[in-house]
Amino acid sequence: MEPGEGEEQEGTVEDAGAGLSAFAEALAATVGATSWSADHGIARLVVERDKWVSTAAKVRDEGMPFFSWLSAVDWSRDVEVGEQVEAPDDLDERFEVICRLSSVKTADAVHLVTELPKDDAQVPSLVGEFGGAEWHEREAAEMFGIDFPGNPVAKKHLYLPDSFEGNPLLKSYPLLSREVKPWPGTVDVEDMPSTENAEAAAQEASQEGEE
Amino acid sequence: MNFWLLLLIKVGLVLGVMLPGALVIIFGELKISAHMQSRIGPYFAGGRFGWAQPLADGLKFMQKEDLVPADADDRVYKLAPYVVLMGTLALFVVLPFGPETVARDLDLGIFYVLAVSSLSTLGVLMAGWSSANKYSLIGGLRAAAQLIAYELPLVLAVIGVAIMAGSLSLNDIVTAQANWQWFDTLPTWVNIIPPYMILQAVGLVIFLTASLAELSRIPFDMPIAESELTMGYLTEYSGLRFTMFFLGEYAGMVAMAAVAATLFLGGYWLPFVSDDVLNFVGPVVLLTKVMLIAFVFIWLRWTFPRLREDQLQTIAWKWLIPAGLANIVLTGFFKVVF
Amino acid sequence: MTQLDPRAAMHLSDAAVSVEIETPDMTLNIGPQHPSTHGVLRLVAKVDGERISSVDPVIGYMHRGYEKLAEVRTYAQITALVNRIDWVSGFANEIPFIAAIERLMDLEVPERAQYIRLILTEMARISSHLVFMSSYPLELGAATPLMHALREREHVLELLESVTGGRFHPNFNRVGGVKPAAGGGSTMKKQSQDLPAGFLAATRDAMDSVLAICDDLDRLVTGNELFHARTIGVGVIPTAKALEYGLSGPNLRASGVKFDLRKVENILPYDGIDFEIPIGQNGDCFDRYFVRNEEIRQACRIIQQAIDKIPSGPLQAKVPRILKVPKGETYVRAENPKGEMGYHVISEGGRIPYRVKIRSASFSNLSILPWILEGELVPDMVAIMGSLDFVLGDVDR
Numbered sequence: 008m009e010p011g012e013g014e015e016q017e018g019t020v021e022d023a024g025a026g027l028s029a030f031a032e033a034l035a036a037t038v039g040a041t042s043w044s045a046d047h048g049i050a051r052l053v054v055e056r057d058k059w060v061s062t063a064a065k066v067r068d069e070g071m072p073f074f075s076w077l078s079a080v081d082w083s084r085d086v087e088v089g090e091q092v093e094a095p096d097d098l099d100e101r102f103e104v105i106c107r108l109s110s111v112k113t114a115d116a117v118h119l120v121t122e123l124p125k126d127d128a129q130v131p132s133l134v135g136e137f138g139g140a141e142w143h144e145r146e147a148a149e150m151f152g153i154d155f156p157g158n159p160v161a162k163k164h165l166y167l168p169d170s171f172e173g174n175p176l177l178k179s180y181p182l183l184s185r186e187v188k189p190w191p192g193t194v195d196v197e198d199m200p201s202t203e204n205a206e207a208a209a210q211e212a213s214q215e216g217e218e
Numbered sequence: 219m220n221f222w223l224l225l226l227i228k229v230g231l232v233l234g235v236m237l238p239g240a241l242v243i244i245f246g247e248l249k250i251s252a253h254m255q256s257r258i259g260p261y262f263a264g265g266r267f268g269w270a271q272p273l274a275d276g277l278k279f280m281q282k283e284d285l286v287p288a289d290a291d292d293r294v295y296k297l298a299p300y301v302v303l304m305g306t307l308a309l310f311v312v313l314p315f316g317p318e319t320v321a322r323d324l325d326l327g328i329f330y331v332l333a334v335s336s337l338s339t340l341g342v343l344m345a346g347w348s349s350a351n352k353y354s355l356i357g358g359l360r361a362a363a364q365l366i367a368y369e370l371p372l373v374l375a376v377i378g379v380a381i382m383a384g385s386l387s388l389n390d391i392v393t394a395q396a397n398w399q400w401f402d403t404l405p406t407w408v409n410i411i412p413p414y415m416i417l418q419a420v421g422l423v424i425f426l427t428a429s430l431a432e433l434s435r436i437p438f439d440m441p442i443a444e445s446e447l448t449m450g451y452l453t454e455y456s457g458l459r460f461t462m463f464f465l466g467e468y469a470g471m472v473a474m475a476a477v478a479a480t481l482f483l484g485g486y487w488l489p490f491v492s493d494d495v496l497n498f499v500g501p502v503v504l505l506t507k508v509m510l511i512a513f514v515f516i517w518l519r520w521t522f523p524r525l526r527e528d529q530l531q532t533i534a535w536k537w538l539i540p541a542g543l544a545n546i547v548l549t550g551f552f553k554v555v556f
Numbered sequence: 557m558t559q560l561d562p563r564a565a566m567h568l569s570d571a572a573v574s575v576e577i578e579t580p581d582m583t584l585n586i587g588p589q590h591p592s593t594h595g596v597l598r599l600v601a602k603v604d605g606e607r608i609s610s611v612d613p614v615i616g617y618m619h620r621g622y623e624k625l626a627e628v629r630t631y632a633q634i635t636a637l638v639n640r641i642d643w644v645s646g647f648a649n650e651i652p653f654i655a656a657i658e659r660l661m662d663l664e665v666p667e668r669a670q671y672i673r674l675i676l677t678e679m680a681r682i683s684s685h686l687v688f689m690s691s692y693p694l695e696l697g698a699a700t701p702l703m704h705a706l707r708e709r710e711h712v713l714e715l716l717e718s719v720t721g722g723r724f725h726p727n728f729n730r731v732g733g734v735k736p737a738a739g740g741g742s743t744m745k746k747q748s749q750d751l752p753a754g755f756l757a758a759t760r761d762a763m764d765s766v767l768a769i770c771d772d773l774d775r776l777v778t779g780n781e782l783f784h785a786r787t788i789g790v791g792v793i794p795t796a797k798a799l800e801y802g803l804s805g806p807n808l809r810a811s812g813v814k815f816d817l818r819k820v821e822n823i824l825p826y827d828g829i830d831f832e833i834p835i836g837q838n839g840d841c842f843d844r845y846f847v848r849n850e851e852i853r854q855a856c857r858i859i860q861q862a863i864d865k866i867p868s869g870p871l872q873a874k875v876p877r878i879l880k881v882p883k884g885e886t887y888v889r890a891e892n893p894k895g896e897m898g899y900h901v902i903s904e905g906g907r908i909p910y911r912v913k914i915r916s917a918s919f920s921n922l923s924i925l926p927w928i929l930e931g932e933l934v935p936d937m938v939a940i941m942g943s944l945d946f947v948l949g950d951v952d953r
Contacts, residue, residue, distance in 0.1 A: 047659055047886035074802040075889075076915040080902060089627035090908045093883060105900070105913075107887065111799065111813050114820040118887070139801035142923040150623075166616030166952060175624055182628060255703035352584055356606065356934070436697050437782050445592040445695040446938050522782045524697025526935045527606065529785055 034117060038065040051118045059104075059121050060131050066108050066117055067136065075107040075116070077133065077143035079151045083125075083178040102128050102153055106140075123153065132157030150176035228322075232310040239505060240468035243512045244272040247468075250513065251520045279464070282457040289350035290454065298348060299455070299462035301341030306466050308334045309473040314389045316486050316500030317493045327388035328376050331477055332369075335432060338470060339365040342434075342441060345463075346451040357450025360527055361434065361441035367534035368431035368438075374542030375424040378549040379414055379481045392485040412484035420545045422482040424538050426514070429474040431530060433467065435515060437522040438530055471512055479507035581609055584934075588617050592695050592938045595948035599925070601937075608937060611929045613922065618952040626912035631657055631731065631879055634912065638899075639725040641916055642950035645684035645893045647716065648677050650729040655823040656888035656901045657731050660881050663873050667825070669733035671866040672751065674824045675759065676716060676728070677890075678855040678862070682766055683712045684893035685848045685855075688945045692845060693777050695942040696786050701777050708769040711762045718752050732873035750871065756863050763856040770852055778849060787842035791928055791940035794839060801927070802920035805895025806847045807944060811839035817891035824890070829861045841943035848945070880907055887915075894918050894950060918950035 031050035035043035040052035040062065054062045080103040084095045092098050102123040109116035121130055132155040133140035144155040145165040152174040155161040164171060173180055245260070248271055252259025260268025286295060312327045314320040324330050339361055346358015380386055383394035398413040415422060431438040442450040452463055479485055485507075486500030496503075525533075587598035596617035602609045622641065626634050638653050639646040651673060658665060690705035713723045720726030720735070728735050736750075777783055793803065798811040808815065816833045818826045834850035836843025883905040889898030895917025902911040921944050929937055 047884050049885070049887050072796075072799040073804075074800060074920075075804075075896065075898070076802065076900075076913070076920070078900070078913045080911050080913075090904050090906045090910050092910065093904050107900075107915075111808070111815040137800050137802075138797070138927060139920055139923050142919065164616070166619040168616075175621060178627075180624075182624060251699075255700050256707060257703060352582060439697065440935070443697070443935070445697065446935050448591060520698075520700050521776070522698060522780065523693055523786055524935075525782060525785060526933065528933070 030115065031117070034066070034069065037069060038062050040119075049118050050116070051120055053120045053122065056121050056123065056130050059119075060133060060136060063106060063108065063119060063133055064136050066119065070112070071108040071110045071115060071117060073109045073111050074133075074137040074139045075109050077104070077106040077140055077147060079104045079147045079153055079176075081151055081176065081178050085179040087179055087181040089178070100125050102151060104130050104147065104153065106133065128152060129154035129156060131155070132161065134158050150174055152177065232307065235315070235501065235505070236307060236310055236469050236472060237465075239472040239508065240465055241272045242509070243468050243471055243516075244275075245269060246509070246512065247516050247519075248272070250516050254517075254520045276461055276465075279461040280458055282460075284457040284459065285454065287350050287454050291348035291350070294344050294348035295454075296459070298341045298345035299459045299466065301344060302338045302466040303341075303462050303469065305334055305336075305338030305341060306469045306473050308337070309477065312388055313473075313476050313480060313504075314392055314485060314500075315504055316497040317389070317393075318497055320389060323387060323389045326386050328380060328386045328391075328481070331388075332373055332376065335372075335470075335474070335477075336365055336369055338466065339432075341466075342451050345455070346441075349451065349454040351454050353447040353449075353453050354451045357441045357443070357447050357453070360443075361451065363527060364431050364434070364438065364441065364530060367531050368428040368538075371424050371534055371538035371542050372428040372432065374539060374546060375421040375428065376481060377542075378418050378421040378545045381546070381549045381553055382414065382417065388480050388485070392480060392487050395484040396487045396489075410489040412482065412487075414482045414484070418482055418545070418549070420541055422478070424542050424545070425478055425482065426511070427533075427538060429478065430515065430518065431534075433470050433474060433515070435467075435471075436519040437525045439524055440527050440530065443524060471515060472508055475508040475511035475515070476504060478511055479504060483507045483511075586937075588614075592941060593948075594691075594941075594946060597922075597946075597948055597951070599929075599937075601929075601934075603934065606934045608929050608932050608934065611926055611937075613925050615922070615948075615951050618948050620953065622953045623912055623914060626909060626914075628908065630907050631881060631909065634909070635729060636725070636727050638914070639727050640949060641914065641953055642684075642892060642894055642897070642918065642947045643724055644687050644947050645680035646722070646725045647680040647720070647728065648684075648890070648892045649897060650727070651677055651823065652888045652890040652892075652897055653899045653901075654729040654731060655890065656886050656899045657879075657881055659886050659888055660884045660901065660903055661731070661875075662882075663732050663875065665733055665873055666870045667867050668869040669871045669873075670825050671862055672719070672734050672871070673729065674826065674829075675859055675862050675866070676719065676726070677824065678859050679712050679716050679759075681855045681893040682852055682859075683709045683716070685852045686712070686766075686769075688845075688848050689773055689777075689852070692942045692945075693783070695938050696783065698777065698780075698783070701773055704769055704772060704776075708766050711765060715755065715759055715762055718755060718758075730872065730875075731879055732875040733871045736871060756866070759859060760863060763859055767853060767856050770849060773849065778846065784842065786935075786939055787845060787943070788840060789838070790841045790936050791932070791943060792838060792840045793924065793928060797924065797927065798839065801924040803895070803924060804917050804920065805891065805893070806851060807844055807895060807921050809833065810836035810843035810847045812837060817889055817896060821888075821890060823888060826858075828865065829858050831858050831861075841939050844943040844945070878907065880905065881909070889915065892917050894945060894947065895921060914953050916950045916953055918944075918946035918948075919953070922946045922951050 027045040027048070027050055031043045031045040031052065034050065035052050038052065039058065040054045042053045044051045082092065082098060082101050082103065084098055084100060102125065104121050104123060106119045107116060108119065123130060130153065132144055134144070134157060141158060141160065142165060144158045144161055145163065147153050148155055148161045149164050149167055249259045260271035262268055263274045264270025286292060309331055311322050312324050312330055314323065342361040343358045346354045346361065379391060383391040385391060385394065395413055400408050434441045442452060452460065455463060486496060486504045488496060488499060488503050491499065581602040581604050584601045584603045586601055587593040588596040598614040598617070599611050600614060601611040622637050625637060629637065635650050635653060638649045641649050686705045686709040690702040693701040716726060717723045720728035793811050795811045795813055798808050798813070812835055814833050814835050819833065831854045834847050834854065836847050881903040883903055885902045887898055887900040889896050896915065897917055898915040900913035900915065901909050904910040928940060932940065
């Protein structure tokens with residue numbers, strides 16, 4: 008499972024990674040992204056909010072017309088359940104809206120990312136360019152509370168009941184059923200074994216493999 | 219004989235043929251479809267071969283709760299299943315089971331058959347309207363649209379037979395087929411072939427196609443169409459009323475198959491058998507032919523998908539009606555020439 | 557009192573007749589419990605007679621919040637969840653998720669495990685497509701193909717069960733390989749560490765009978781004139797629309813796009829295997845049916861070749877007992893029977909992911925419904941929805 012192997016014909020990891028980087032860099036220059044990165048097989052272009060729609064259209068014209076998905080990530084210090092970010096104090100709290108466009112001839116694909124401040128979470132809708140964005144934006148809107156001006160039905164709940172309040176995928180949103188009764192698995196999660204134990208277990212596992 | 223006694227016997231006879239006939243076809247459908255689908259089908263009810271399955275189903279339906287939707291037009295809703303069943307039952311009045319075994323030999327036999335058979339569609343429309351359910355309503359309207367489409371081909375198909383036999387009475391039509399003589403140059407065994415099956419083959423095909431539409435059976439079961447309209451006009455029915463529709467469907471199959479057998483396959487007639495014997499053997503002969511036609515209906519049902527309403531109209535108006543008209547012209551032409 | 561001229565009255569009545577009657581559209585609520593909605597999809601349709609003027613799909617009756625649940629589960633626990641996304645092909649759902657973890661951890665999976673994954677994925681594809689082969693004619697009113705196709709699917713599921721222990725939810729993949737085959741229990745060391753005896757030969761036989769049922773279905777359905785009448789030219793999706801709405805898998809290929817993730821993604825060893833990508837010409841319901849029919853044959857070919865090529869060796873890479881995924885972010889997609897299935901996994905370095913975005917094929921495939929159903933007839937609605945081949949669990953997640 009070498010990163011980027013799918014994207015490139017070349018054999019070695021380094022070559023594949025380099026190929027992906029070159030691809031991301033060239034594309035970033037063409038469509039005017041503010042920054043780019045290529046890691047673990049995905050090319051990531053960060054674009055400004057104002058250029059969100061126009062960049063997506065440009066990427067489509069660059070030979071990636073397939074609208075794969077659109078979603079968001081909530082980077083937050085206030086985590087009710089689940090994993091905390093590694094260094095919460097340094098974290099720049101924000102939403103990342105990710106839109107993946109890909110080619111249907113080659114393995115080329117790109118993640119367009121725009122960062123939204125928490126207090127002004129809105130980004131223009133892609134519905135005009137990609138009809139399929141409607142449902143994806145509705146999903147992101149109800150799950151994260153992000154506003155998509157231009158999407159005619161962005162405010163209408165897609166999954167949740169109409170009377171539902173809150174945005175469940177926010178990190179600050181508690182999973183109520185877990186508050187009432189802890190999932191048996193959480194015991195497993197919270198009681199982190201010490202590093203020595205983990206290494207010992209790893210050794211044991213490798214010995215078993217040798218048998 | 220006393221009129222009332224005779225009436226009672228005749229009603230008993232009609233019911234005695236129709237109900238077991240319908241049950242046998244229901245059982246046949248269960249078993250034949252099972253074997254077509256590499257299943258076994260009913261197996262336990264009744265001890266052997268699951269022969270009592272239709273009866274058991276009927277008993278089960280009777281025990282079900284009889285639901286009437288709150289918004290339903292109560293009286294129409296309750297009347298509809300019986301209208302459907304009556305329309306079918308009334309057909310048996312003129313069907314000849316033997317030279318003299320006939321409830322009432324009307325001179326306008328075919329006319330009566332065609333008129334009464336469309337009565338059950340009225341019941342379907344009533345059911346669709348009164349259920350206060352949109353699916354039922356669409357189903358009922360589809361049935362009405364279907365009636366208009368198939369009724370004309372049905373009539374046109376029959377006219378050919380009427381021209382050849384020179385009569386509208388069903389008994390006379392059977393007699394005409396029995397007395398038919400093929401050319402002398404052919405060996406005598408060809409006389410066992412029912413003549414109208416060959417000479418009116420076009421009419422037979424049109425008649426069977428149109429009766430499939432009348433019976434709302436696949437490929438023309440759009441009024442029910444369970445994948446589109448859940449169960450069409452039957453959606454709200456349950457219990458005994460549903461049983462009546464169910465029975466009406468299969469009794470309708472017996473009736474339409476019997477009409478087709480009488481018109482095109484020689485009805486109760488068996489070659490080289492005298493009329494006295496036919497009075498007793500006739501019903502068996504007729505029912506055998508009915509079962510053959512019913513088998514074709516079942517076979518088609520488990521083979522084909524369903525058509526669309528507009529496609530049915532296309533078939534009826536663009537193919538069946540012109541073919542029926544051409545058949546009439548040709549039949550009339552040969553009737554005059556020979 | 558003036559006497560009304562009879563001729564004027566006649567004209568009046570003529571005028572009354574020739575005025576077009578304004579009929580308001582009827583709102584027809586299809587679902588959530590309806591035979592053709594495959595579960596709990598609800599369509600609020602405005603119909604004018606039988607013609608649909610607009611339709612508003614209501615989904616979410618089966619929303620289980622897997623993306624939130626994934627944030628409180630360990631990676632190993634999440635594989636049990638993702639099984640249940642598209643329950644008709646549970647095995648195929650696991651592959652991209654496991655592959656995403658393996659990519660983040662930079663793990664090399666033993667080749668034998670990869671081939672086992674490949675064979676079982678293709679089996680899941682066959683079983684999923686056979687469900688389509690059975691349910692699609694049923695929606696058009698033909699009940700017989702159902703039984704024949706499901707009978708063959710049962711053979712395939714039995715084989716899947718003999719390896720994984722589960723018919724629908726195998727939960728068989730482990731990070732770095734596959735679970736040792738079924739039959740063990742808690743005494744890990746005693747159980748067989750490989751495929752059950754005779755599995756490969758039985759699979760070969762099963763593939764022959766699946767190919768035979770494909771031929772049967774061809775005779776019963778594919779060449780049936782009434783089936784043609786219902787499907788050819790119905791529900792045409794042009795290529796541009798298909799791409800815009802993110803249709804993937806057989807639905808995209810039916811619209812004429814020769815693209816299969818099995819050819820471009822490298823998470824399973826498809827590169828050494830020879831198979832065709834069937835595509836359609838018109839993008840109508842018949843093409844979508846036909847592409848799936850052909851894909852079953854290709855899947856059989858793939859499995860037969862994989863059986864020839866499967867090497868011997870270990871089933872598991874060396875993986876630490878306590879699975880910690882390094883910090884990083886990746887997206888791995890695979891060709892699920894329904895289309896592109898992918899997981900966008902963000903790890904912050906711990907034992908549970910920070911965020912998992914599940915890209916399921918049916919969600920995008922279904923999102924085209926309002927566009928494609930506008931102006932269609934109610935019977936065609938059933939034909940079109942059936943041909944998109946969605947599973948509600950895959951839509952709602």
